[in-house]
Amino acid sequence: MKEAKAYIETGILELYVLGQLTVMEQKEVEDMAAAYPLVREEINAIEIAMEKYAVFHAVKPTSGLEKKIFEKIAPSAANQPQTNNPKIVQLNTDHSASEIRSLRFALVACVGLLVLSFVALYAMNDKLGIANQQIASLNSENEKFASTVNYMNAANKDLQEIAAITDDPKWTVVKLGGTTIAPQAKMRIFWHKSGQHVMLDNTRMSLPENDSKHQYQLWAIVKGKPVDLGVFDAESQPEKLLLAMKAIGDAQAFAVTLEKRGGSASPTMEKMIVQGAVAI
Amino acid sequence: MAPTKKISLTEEDLVRALKGKETIAIQALYDMYSGALLGVISRIIQQPEVAEDLLQETFIKIWNSADSYDSTKGRLFTWMINLARNLSIDKVRSKDYRNSNKNQDIENNVDFIDSQRKITFNADTLGLRDMVTALKPEFNDVLNMVYFKGYTHVEAAEELNLPLGTVKTRIRMAIMELRKHFN
Numbered sequence: 001m002k003e004a005k006a007y008i009e010t011g012i013l014e015l016y017v018l019g020q021l022t023v024m025e026q027k028e029v030e031d032m033a034a035a036y037p038l039v040r041e042e043i044n045a046i047e048i049a050m051e052k053y054a055v056f057h058a059v060k061p062t063s064g065l066e067k068k069i070f071e072k073i074a075p076s077a078a079n080q081p082q083t084n085n086p087k088i089v090q091l092n093t094d095h096s097a098s099e100i101r102s103l104r105f106a107l108v109a110c111v112g113l114l115v116l117s118f119v120a121l122y123a124m125n126d127k128l129g130i131a132n133q134q135i136a137s138l139n140s141e142n143e144k145f146a147s148t149v150n151y152m153n154a155a156n157k158d159l160q161e162i163a164a165i166t167d168d169p170k171w172t173v174v175k176l177g178g179t180t181i182a183p184q185a186k187m188r189i190f191w192h193k194s195g196q197h198v199m200l201d202n203t204r205m206s207l208p209e210n211d212s213k214h215q216y217q218l219w220a221i222v223k224g225k226p227v228d229l230g231v232f233d234a235e236s237q238p239e240k241l242l243l244a245m246k247a248i249g250d251a252q253a254f255a256v257t258l259e260k261r262g263g264s265a266s267p268t269m270e271k272m273i274v275q276g277a278v279a280i
Numbered sequence: 281m282a283p284t285k286k287i288s289l290t291e292e293d294l295v296r297a298l299k300g301k302e303t304i305a306i307q308a309l310y311d312m313y314s315g316a317l318l319g320v321i322s323r324i325i326q327q328p329e330v331a332e333d334l335l336q337e338t339f340i341k342i343w344n345s346a347d348s349y350d351s352t353k354g355r356l357f358t359w360m361i362n363l364a365r366n367l368s369i370d371k372v373r374s375k376d377y378r379n380s381n382k383n384q385d386i387e388n389n390v391d392f393i394d395s396q397r398k399i400t401f402n403a404d405t406l407g408l409r410d411m412v413t414a415l416k417p418e419f420n421d422v423l424n425m426v427y428f429k430g431y432t433h434v435e436a437a438e439e440l441n442l443p444l445g446t447v448k449t450r451i452r453m454a455i456m457e458l459r460k461h462f463n
Contacts, residue, residue, distance in 0.1 A: 011452035019362040047355040052462040058315030
């Protein structure tokens with residue numbers, strides 16, 4: 001108590017209230033006030049006295065200052081009722097404007113995609129056309145190839161048959177030589193006497209090519225009389241290597257004449273191209 | 281100004297509202313203390329417009345630094361008046377203020393302001409006048425220099441050419457005299 005009273009009498013509390021102390025000195029006073037209720041009460045009494053002194057020396061501010069201060073301190077509270085409505089309207093228009101803008105963007109994007117799709121479709125169609133053409137040409141090549149294979153298979157079969165015929169003693173090979181009107185011409189036929197088969201060997205045929213109005217006709221000479229064995233064409237690339245003719249079981253010789261297409265009932269002797277006797 | 285419109289709160293409620301950032305706190309503070317604060321400010325700052333600007337600044341600072349007020353260290357008004365005084369002293373000492381202001385004889389400042397405004401004292405002032413005049417003027421001068429004019433007690437001692445201990449004693453005597461009248 002004595003310490004507190006002595007402390008009070010130094011006059012430091014008055015300086016404390018007047019804001020005259022350093023931070024260190026303030027701390028000291030605050031510690032003392034916390035420790036001694038008397039010091040606390042003394043400070044409070046000085047404060048109240050100074051407060052009243054200040055109030056008695058008050059100077060009234062001009063009116064309007066209050067409003068200025070409130071506007072600076074709480075501008076949101078002061079402005080809210082006035083700005084609320086226009087803000088909402090602005091927000092709405094802003095919203096729809098941005099919506100229209102985004103829809104516009106979407107529309108432009110859609111048109112862009114559509115154009116792009118058409119371009120892609122056109123390009124794909126073009127490629128498809130090219131692919132179709134390629135498929136068609138491949139198909140025709142394939143057909144050609146297949147027919148070539150077919151032909152070669154047939155040709156191979158015929159050649160094998162020719163080889164078999166020449167090896168078979170039951171077959172007679174008859175060579176026909178050129179006459180005076182066609183000395184270069186020659187050909188050969190195979191004759192199976194007992195089976196009465198006559199086969200024309202196209203691989204060894206060397207006759208002048210006939211035109212579309214004429215055909216060669218093969219005759220068998222039986223006891224001096226010609227017997228029709230059928231017509232054929234002389235081609236550089238014959239369809240069949242081995243050509244079956246009409247059957248004959250007995251013949252002394254064979255001859256070929258050039259006749260009108262389809263053949264004649266009797267041979268035109270002056271048009272005989274080749275002939276050959278059967279060797280016995 | 282009709283007194284019924286004034287807002288008045290207890291110290292406790294006032295502090296709670298201020299720290300809670302309730303605008304009613306600043307309204308109450310303004311109604312209760314704007315005159316007292318401007319009384320101090322306008323004795324340091326002589327131009328009324330500048331003084332009112334500073335009052336505005338003071339309230340904004342009170343609002344913004346409410347968190348730094350500690351009720352265990354003193355009353356709210358003490359904290360506020362010290363804020364106002366410090367802002368005013370800073371202003372007086374700033375270059376632009378000194379350049380634009382003729383130096384007024386600082387000792388006559390209170391009387392100068394009072395004679396200019398003629399609004400300082402209310403009806404009760406007469407009693408205070410009596411009290412103040414009853415007080416030895418040399419005691420009251422020291423208090424006024426520190427409380428109203430922005431002097432530090434050290435500067436006051438230099439100005440009055442008195443020992444620091446004497447200045448401290450006079451301040452204490454003056455305040456004790458005030459307490460006799462007010463409390």
